[in-house]
Amino acid sequence: MLPNTKFIGVLPIVLAASFYTTSAYAEDAISLLNHMNEAIHKLEYSGKLVFIKKDSEPKTLEIEHSIDAGVEKEMIRPLDANSGEPVEASSPFSLNTVARVTPEMQEVYSFDLGSMSKVAGRPCRIIIARPKDRKRYLQKYCIDEEWGVLLQYSLINQQRETVERFMFTDFTVYQKLPDSSNVQVASANATAVGAEKIAVSAAKMVSPVALTATQAKAPVTAEVEDAILVETIEKKKQKEKDNYSEWFFDPLPAGFKMISTAGGEKVKGEEHIIVTDGLGSVSIFIMKGEEEGKDEKAQSSMESGALNILTQVKDGYTITLVGEVPKVTLQDIFAGLKRATIK
Amino acid sequence: MTNTTKTEMLSAFLDNESSEFELRRLLDEIQKDEELLHKTAQYSLIGEVMRNDQSKVTVKNDFLAGIHTRLEDEPVYGEVQVKDTIPKVKTSPAWLRPAAGFALAASIAAVAVVNLDSSMKPSGSDAAQLAQRVVQPAQNMIVAKVAASQPLFKANAAIRSRVQRYVNSHLKYASSTTTSIMPTIRAVSYATKY
Numbered sequence: 001m002l003p004n005t006k007f008i009g010v011l012p013i014v015l016a017a018s019f020y021t022t023s024a025y026a027e028d029a030i031s032l033l034n035h036m037n038e039a040i041h042k043l044e045y046s047g048k049l050v051f052i053k054k055d056s057e058p059k060t061l062e063i064e065h066s067i068d069a070g071v072e073k074e075m076i077r078p079l080d081a082n083s084g085e086p087v088e089a090s091s092p093f094s095l096n097t098v099a100r101v102t103p104e105m106q107e108v109y110s111f112d113l114g115s116m117s118k119v120a121g122r123p124c125r126i127i128i129a130r131p132k133d134r135k136r137y138l139q140k141y142c143i144d145e146e147w148g149v150l151l152q153y154s155l156i157n158q159q160r161e162t163v164e165r166f167m168f169t170d171f172t173v174y175q176k177l178p179d180s181s182n183v184q185v186a187s188a189n190a191t192a193v194g195a196e197k198i199a200v201s202a203a204k205m206v207s208p209v210a211l212t213a214t215q216a217k218a219p220v221t222a223e224v225e226d227a228i229l230v231e232t233i234e235k236k237k238q239k240e241k242d243n244y245s246e247w248f249f250d251p252l253p254a255g256f257k258m259i260s261t262a263g264g265e266k267v268k269g270e271e272h273i274i275v276t277d278g279l280g281s282v283s284i285f286i287m288k289g290e291e292e293g294k295d296e297k298a299q300s301s302m303e304s305g306a307l308n309i310l311t312q313v314k315d316g317y318t319i320t321l322v323g324e325v326p327k328v329t330l331q332d333i334f335a336g337l338k339r340a341t342i343k
Numbered sequence: 344m345t346n347t348t349k350t351e352m353l354s355a356f357l358d359n360e361s362s363e364f365e366l367r368r369l370l371d372e373i374q375k376d377e378e379l380l381h382k383t384a385q386y387s388l389i390g391e392v393m394r395n396d397q398s399k400v401t402v403k404n405d406f407l408a409g410i411h412t413r414l415e416d417e418p419v420y421g422e423v424q425v426k427d428t429i430p431k432v433k434t435s436p437a438w439l440r441p442a443a444g445f446a447l448a449a450s451i452a453a454v455a456v457v458n459l460d461s462s463m464k465p466s467g468s469d470a471a472q473l474a475q476r477v478v479q480p481a482q483n484m485i486v487a488k489v490a491a492s493q494p495l496f497k498a499n500a501a502i503r504s505r506v507q508r509y510v511n512s513h514l515k516y517a518s519s520t521t522t523s524i525m526p527t528i529r530a531v532s533y534a535t536k537y
Contacts (some may be wrong), residue, residue, distance in 0.1 A: 051529075260516070272512060287505075292484035298350045300386045302355065307529070309506065320506065322513040 010214040013179045017125055018102060027114040029127045030101045032143055037100065039148025040065075041072060047120065047171035048079065053305030080219050106155055108132050108255030109139075129279060134158055135166040135253045135329040136280050137306060155306040157326060164306035164324075181186040231292045245271055247286060253329055256282075274334065282323030288316060302328055315339050349379050403460055 010292055026050040048065040062077040084325035094171045114126030124142040131135035152167035232307060249258060271286040300311045319337065321330040352369045355361045361369065372382045514529055 208533070272516065274516065281513075283509065283516070285509050285512070298354060298382065305529075307510070309510070311506075320509050322509050 024054050026113070031139070032113070032125060032127060032148075033111070033150045034100055034144070036141075036143050040150075042067075042172060042177040043147060043149065043173055045147075045149065045171065045173045045174040047168045049166050049168045050276055051166045052162075052164070054161060056305065060169075067175075102278065104255060104257075108136065108277055109279065114252065117152075122146075122169040124150060125152045133254060135255075135326055135332065136277060137163065139264040139279055142167075144171075149173075152317060154322065224254070245273065246340045247271065247273065247284075248331070248338055249275070250338050251336050253277075253332045253336075256333070280325045282321055282324065282325055282330065284319040284337065285322070286332065287318045287320075299331075301330075303327065309333060349376065352383075353383060353386065355378065356383075 002291050019150060044066050046062070048060060048062050050058050052058045052059050060079040062079055064075045066073050100170065107127045109131055112128040112130060114128055117124055117126050124144045127141045127143060129139040137277075138156040140152075140156065141150055141287075142153040143149070145153050149171065152165070154165040155163050157163050199321050237244060245312050252258070256275045257277075258273060258275050260272075260274040269288065271284075273284040273286070275284070296313045298312070302309050306324040307325045308321075308323060308325065308330055312334055314334070314337065317339075319334060321334060322341055323330060349369075349372055352361065352365055352372070356369055369383075369524060398514060
């Protein structure tokens with residue numbers, strides 16, 4: 001019996017539409033993630049959230065984010081029994097800082113737009129960053145489409161277990177600054193690297209003097225631009241000098257790249273290297289001295305929620321890897337870690 | 344038995360993958376090999392490094408940047424001699440050997456289990472099963488090994504301190520140099536006493 005031919009001609013159109021729809025949804029998911037990064041810095045808000053790790057008791061926290069004279073500040077207050085005093089975060093990016101989605105990230109994650117949901121009484125859109133291999137966790141976001149705030153976030157392992165999750169139970173926005181305003185991290189609280197990043201990017205846009213919100217941008221002269229460029233190049237050279245390491249990776253797991261070799265400071269002769277795939281990061285700490293002659297096959301590992309730690313010896317050095325990635329990824333990164341030898 | 348085999352047995356034990364036979368063999372080897380004894384205690388105690396901080400979080404300014412300052416103010420554990428609580432027995436009558444071996448194995452397991460709280464545990468292991476399997480009388484355990492375990496308490500505290508510093512550094516620097524979700528929330532939840 002011949003198939004109904006009138007439908008055969010429609011089939012390519014249906015397939016094309018399906019492909020277009022899938023691509024459109026992926027683009028929408030990426031757009032919403034990028035929006036989340038930008039929107040959060042212009043909001044003043046407070047909320048209560050629950051933080052849950054696998055095999056642990058849930059913990060509740062209160063968070064307040066304010067903008068005072070163009071400077072972001074954040075306060076986090078644990079609410080459970082035996083909790084301490086409120087703590088002021090060093091970076092106001094405690095909720096969500098996600099890299100702008102790059103083609104490299106899309107090679108290892110597929111970004112899918114999900115259905116609408118509701119968290120803390122607010123409608124939010126589900127977005128899934130689905131790993132294309134077993135080297136990273138599945139990440140599930142629920143983003144408030146109106147404010148761009150991350151209301152719920154989950155990390156899920158290959159066994160479909162939620163290893164870590166946080167969700168707001170209460171959320172209130174007090175004020176939203178205009179999109180044109182410039183907002184700076186609180187200088188007293190910012191980490192050295194974070195402040196440098198923001199200061200450099202801000203200086204490129206406006207006069208180095210005028211960095212406060214609500215002020216009009218000062219005109220940027222050619223001399224100012226040159227001075228900024230020279231300063232940036234000098235800082236980059238110094239950073240390359242500080243970041244020199246005899247260790248390198250050959251290879252790194254797909255999607256990962258080394259972004260830092262100093263980690264801000266070297267402590268007691270240790271090295272601190274950071275690698276990331278855009279959504280998950282791993283710190284590698286290298287220390288010499290105690291393990292020379294010890295068996296290099298012995299490996300110790302532990303886990304806490306999404307955080308995994310692996311310790312093993314290589315070439316007489318104790319290597320400790322810490323990251324929000326599966327244990328197998330730490331093992332692969334360790335296997336690819338090599339030490340340059342001077343001939 | 345080669346060093347590679349011993350290390351594999353130790354790794355299997357720590358990952359809760361040892362059979363009863365392998366466990367007995369491991370305990371036998373620990374009697375003879377001081378280095379293996381050292382390694383067993385060292386690796387077991389790594390699992391306690393992320394226990395909850397007992398002090399209140401009172402830092403009001405720059406919480407994450409203050410972590411390193413607080414850690415620098417802590418005493419250097421390597422210079423502190425922890426009081427030995429394991430009894431020394433010079434002569435070992437036959438009836439005492441299993442009990443002494445039990446005490447040594449129990450001390451290793453007890454430290455590993457008690458200090459493995461809900462926040463941090465060896466990957467893939469059940470702490471209760473681990474305790475039950477390790478706490479068994481060891482046959483003909485050489486009691487002199489007890490004295491050799493004293494320096495381990497110094498080394499274990501140093502390891503604990505170092506790994507905790509690594510986690511704090513990761514939460515601080517990885518979050519500022521890369522992109523990450525909720526680094527401060529993680530740091531606060533690890534530091535707060537619950």
